[in-house]
Amino acid sequence: MKVGVVIFPGSNCDRDAIYAFKNIFGFETVELFHKDHDLQNCDLIFLPGGFSYGDYLRSGAIARFSPIMQNVIEFANNGGSVFGVCNGFQILCESHLLPGALLHNDHQKFNCKNVFIKTQTNNSLITSNIALKKALKIPVAHGEGRFYCDEKTLESLTTNDQVLFRYCDENGVVSDTSNPNGSLQNIAGICNENRNVFGMMPHPERAVDDNIYNTDGRLLFESILSVVKSSL
Amino acid sequence: MSEHLSTKNLATVEQAKQLGLLPEEFEKIKGILGRTPNFTELSIYSVMWSEHCSYKNSIVWLKTLPKDGEKMLAKAGEENAGLIDIGDGLACCFKIESHNHPSAIEPYQGAATGVGGINRDIFSMGARPIAQLNSLRFGNINDERTKWLVRGIVKGIGNYGNAFGIPTVGGEVYFDDCYQINPLVNAMSVGIAKVGETVSAISEGLGNPVYIFGSATGKDGIHGAAFASKDITEDSAKDLPSVQVGDPFWEKLILEASMELLKTGAVVGMQDMGAAGITCSTSEMSAKSKTGMKVWLDKVPMRQKDMKDWEILLSESQERMLVIVNKGREKDVEKIFEKWDLTYAIIGEVTDTERVQYYMNNELVADIPGESLVLGGGAPVYHREYKEPRYFEEIKKFDINKISDVYLDANKSKIENRKSAIDVAKALASHPNICSRKWIYNQYDSMVGTINQTTNAPSDAAVVKVKGTDKSIAITTDCNSRYVHADPFVGAMIAVSEAARNIVCSGGDPAAITNCLNFGNPYNPEMYYQFVYAIKGMSEACKKFGTPVTGGNVSFYNQSNDENAVFPTPTIGMVGLVSGNKKHMTLDFKNDGDVIYMVGENRNDISSSQYLVSEHGVQLSPAPHFNLDEEYNNQQAIKKLIADNLIQSAHDVSEGGLFITLLESAMPRNLSFNIQHSTFNIRTDAFLFGEAQSRIVISVHSSQFTDVESILNKMNVKFEKLGTVTNGNIKINDVDFGAVGEYKKLHENSLENLLKS
Numbered sequence: 009m010k011v012g013v014v015i016f017p018g019s020n021c022d023r024d025a026i027y028a029f030k031n032i033f034g035f036e037t038v039e040l041f042h043k044d045h046d047l048q049n050c051d052l053i054f055l056p057g058g059f060s061y062g063d064y065l066r067s068g069a070i071a072r073f074s075p076i077m078q079n080v081i082e083f084a085n086n087g088g089s090v091f092g093v094c095n096g097f098q099i100l101c102e103s104h105l106l107p108g109a110l111l112h113n114d115h116q117k118f119n120c121k122n123v124f125i126k127t128q129t130n131n132s133l134i135t136s137n138i139a140l141k142k143a144l145k146i147p148v149a150h151g152e153g154r155f156y157c158d159e160k161t162l163e164s165l166t167t168n169d170q171v172l173f174r175y176c177d178e179n180g181v182v183s184d185t186s187n188p189n190g191s192l193q194n195i196a197g198i199c200n201e202n203r204n205v206f207g208m209m210p211h212p213e214r215a216v217d218d219n220i221y222n223t224d225g226r227l228l229f230e231s232i233l234s235v236v237k238s239s240l
Numbered sequence: 241m242s243e244h245l246s247t248k249n250l251a252t253v254e255q256a257k258q259l260g261l262l263p264e265e266f267e268k269i270k271g272i273l274g275r276t277p278n279f280t281e282l283s284i285y286s287v288m289w290s291e292h293c294s295y296k297n298s299i300v301w302l303k304t305l306p307k308d309g310e311k312m313l314a315k316a317g318e319e320n321a322g323l324i325d326i327g328d329g330l331a332c333c334f335k336i337e338s339h340n341h342p343s344a345i346e347p348y349q350g351a352a353t354g355v356g357g358i359n360r361d362i363f364s365m366g367a368r369p370i371a372q373l374n375s376l377r378f379g380n381i382n383d384e385r386t387k388w389l390v391r392g393i394v395k396g397i398g399n400y401g402n403a404f405g406i407p408t409v410g411g412e413v414y415f416d417d418c419y420q421i422n423p424l425v426n427a428m429s430v431g432i433a434k435v436g437e438t439v440s441a442i443s444e445g446l447g448n449p450v451y452i453f454g455s456a457t458g459k460d461g462i463h464g465a466a467f468a469s470k471d472i473t474e475d476s477a478k479d480l481p482s483v484q485v486g487d488p489f490w491e492k493l494i495l496e497a498s499m500e501l502l503k504t505g506a507v508v509g510m511q512d513m514g515a516a517g518i519t520c521s522t523s524e525m526s527a528k529s530k531t532g533m534k535v536w537l538d539k540v541p542m543r544q545k546d547m548k549d550w551e552i553l554l555s556e557s558q559e560r561m562l563v564i565v566n567k568g569r570e571k572d573v574e575k576i577f578e579k580w581d582l583t584y585a586i587i588g589e590v591t592d593t594e595r596v597q598y599y600m601n602n603e604l605v606a607d608i609p610g611e612s613l614v615l616g617g618g619a620p621v622y623h624r625e626y627k628e629p630r631y632f633e634e635i636k637k638f639d640i641n642k643i644s645d646v647y648l649d650a651n652k653s654k655i656e657n658r659k660s661a662i663d664v665a666k667a668l669a670s671h672p673n674i675c676s677r678k679w680i681y682n683q684y685d686s687m688v689g690t691i692n693q694t695t696n697a698p699s700d701a702a703v704v705k706v707k708g709t710d711k712s713i714a715i716t717t718d719c720n721s722r723y724v725h726a727d728p729f730v731g732a733m734i735a736v737s738e739a740a741r742n743i744v745c746s747g748g749d750p751a752a753i754t755n756c757l758n759f760g761n762p763y764n765p766e767m768y769y770q771f772v773y774a775i776k777g778m779s780e781a782c783k784k785f786g787t788p789v790t791g792g793n794v795s796f797y798n799q800s801n802d803e804n805a806v807f808p809t810p811t812i813g814m815v816g817l818v819s820g821n822k823k824h825m826t827l828d829f830k831n832d833g834d835v836i837y838m839v840g841e842n843r844n845d846i847s848s849s850q851y852l853v854s855e856h857g858v859q860l861s862p863a864p865h866f867n868l869d870e871e872y873n874n875q876q877a878i879k880k881l882i883a884d885n886l887i888q889s890a891h892d893v894s895e896g897g898l899f900i901t902l903l904e905s906a907m908p909r910n911l912s913f914n915i916q917h918s919t920f921n922i923r924t925d926a927f928l929f930g931e932a933q934s935r936i937v938i939s940v941h942s943s944q945f946t947d948v949e950s951i952l953n954k955m956n957v958k959f960e961k962l963g964t965v966t967n968g969n970i971k972i973n974d975v976d977f978g979a980v981g982e983y984k985k986l987h988e989n990s991l992e993n994l995l996k997s
Contacts, residue, residue: 017581018489020405024690027707043579057688059403062489118398120685122695147695149402149685214687219705221696 012050021057055096068098097207108157114190173197251282259286322790333367347392352400360512367431379420403488408684410702442509450588458543461556490559506569532593675990714748721807732777739814747825748816760805828908840935851929915963
């Protein structure tokens, strides 16, 4: 599987994502610059975290219009796999590749800390290999991460099994106190109806390296690897 | 093009005074030029000879600091930041800098631009920043203005650093009334470069083009000139914003562009634009290389129309860089500027005249020998008078016996006029100078870059991995300014020692320091005494630990008048190395049953402790016990114990004393401790809350304590067995102090509650 990491001006988790995909898991990984239109035959497009175009308007609102996003949107609409983390998730919502929106955190502050999330379904590329009961310790770092959508959308997300992760405590209990930003129903990550576009606010790429003593994020990358292996 | 200097607006001594120059300095300028400067030239001298750029009142003493070491790749003052060899062909580049005055006026932008400036110092040398720290000082936390400053400064640091995308991994925060008017914001950045691939701030090669790139230039930050401009441009002066505005998005773009520029091999020299903007960067680079430069100011990309020549010269608009490029390589560098959508222009060329010559619309508006502007050249150097401060007499009167001790046993009825140790313990755990800084650091992205090793394994210093190597870098900022105020010589030694102790307790070897010297008015002999003796103490300690001074900055005038200057605050930023793929040492207790020792010696000392200040209201007392040799030996012992894998945790005793140290070690894993105070002749308050220096609490697995004791005995280091790590309530001499969880709640929530109310 060939992974393309998109670099917008202001992306700052691009190098961490490339380090995870390439150095830790051995994926063939290329950089895709925002001004280009060539997705270089990648099988998975990754939109990293950061502050694309400064994010002075609404997070992700400008990135949606960048040249490469036109190709990413087309790629996704044709069934290609696209995965966005943090600013990447915001961009996917702004591009309407994922439903809902990410509002300012309910406490109105940027918040960086370890949180726990629980996988809600194994029916996706990035969660296929994760035990549903397990609370994963994954860091968040965002000011605008409060997932919001209208009731109808929320209902369809649940009905169609599109909720991938919910915030929980270290014992896996999903509650208001384990919700770091006021997201609807503790939603931390979702996929689209066709299950080829994935977005989440927590940073799994920040929890893969033994050197920093937290490797819970590996399970997501290992899920991707297992799908790749089973399709060989 | 007119090569004749504009003689319009010849400057006067009154203007010189308004711009902050002394009459004798005005005479000196006339002597250098052989004529009267025009207003533009005077403006240039006024900023270049300001304290900030020239170090005229500090350089005599700064030169006495130890600067040599085998790892040093650049000498202090020679480059924008310090540079040390860390092996594997890599260099660590680091510096700390103040942004106090802007932050006092406009906390958000003041702090944000401080972060921007220090990071530019690092990447203008060719190093990619990997970690940031900040050292903050505020006034009384119960004051509404203080709360406004805390919220604004923290948000400013966070929003800038988070968007720039470099993790903020450590720092320190203190509150004291002396910082009420004048808060301190010291920002540190650490970067990594390849040895031999760094860039200098030089300007060489006759005819080489001079580029400016980054943001366009506006009228922001033109302080000094704004005062004096009344006679010149009465109308334009009104709309000068005095504080610069930061844009981390541009900073990120110029970082990436700078990194790519260096790979082209087309770069001769590079410098960021900080204080005094184009003036400072063009003259410093020229003077350093003994070359000259022609600069066409009208070519500078501008944000607004009709900027005057001196406004362009003095503008401190942020996120701008100056780069000298080899002639013929213009296309290669311009391709990079365009890739990153940066504003850029050729604004000048290198000459051999040794003069900086500024033109505006083909008219020569300033013509000055570069050398005459800079530190080490023609800039003035002063020896200032100093004398022992009068308050030292008050300090000498302190008598511990006049302070009533705490009582330990909570079950006994209250002892008259004495405080309960448990009450004091709880008050200290929630004190703003001691409680958790979570409310602050959670607003900083501490994990971007995936190198922060202390998020999940806390230690006394921040530890960051250098990817692709067997090394980590331990970093800390330290200064207890109350100690420095009590005794500038000893206090500065303690600041260096505490930094080294934090590095050592994290498993590192101290390598070098950068300093940020925050003081009051240098023309006041009592305040200058604090400066002189702090430098002397810093020198002593740096020599002992083999940690040369790589650079930093001096910030004087931190006061609104001589009666309320801040405590002398020489903040130390230290880096150390954890090599050989070793795990760093952590501060948290690991197992129930481990034995707790204190390395070092308990003393009957409560001097300058937080306990003495906040529980007894005693503001003036001596610095706590400190002996440099004892400190050094204790640190060597800790190094040995860590190297031999004999200890589970190490945490130094600092603010709040032994009790707080034990509590901080217990909280991360919800463990507890049971200890005995068995030392005769030591008061209970001194034992629990005293801040005598050079003490480190370690925990040891029960199977290893004989090895630990034999090493400490062999090394002639004093130590004391305190007790054990437990799962139960805190116990001291069998008195139940309650559950760790109770203290943890106070410790974690205190700052947020104080700022909310």
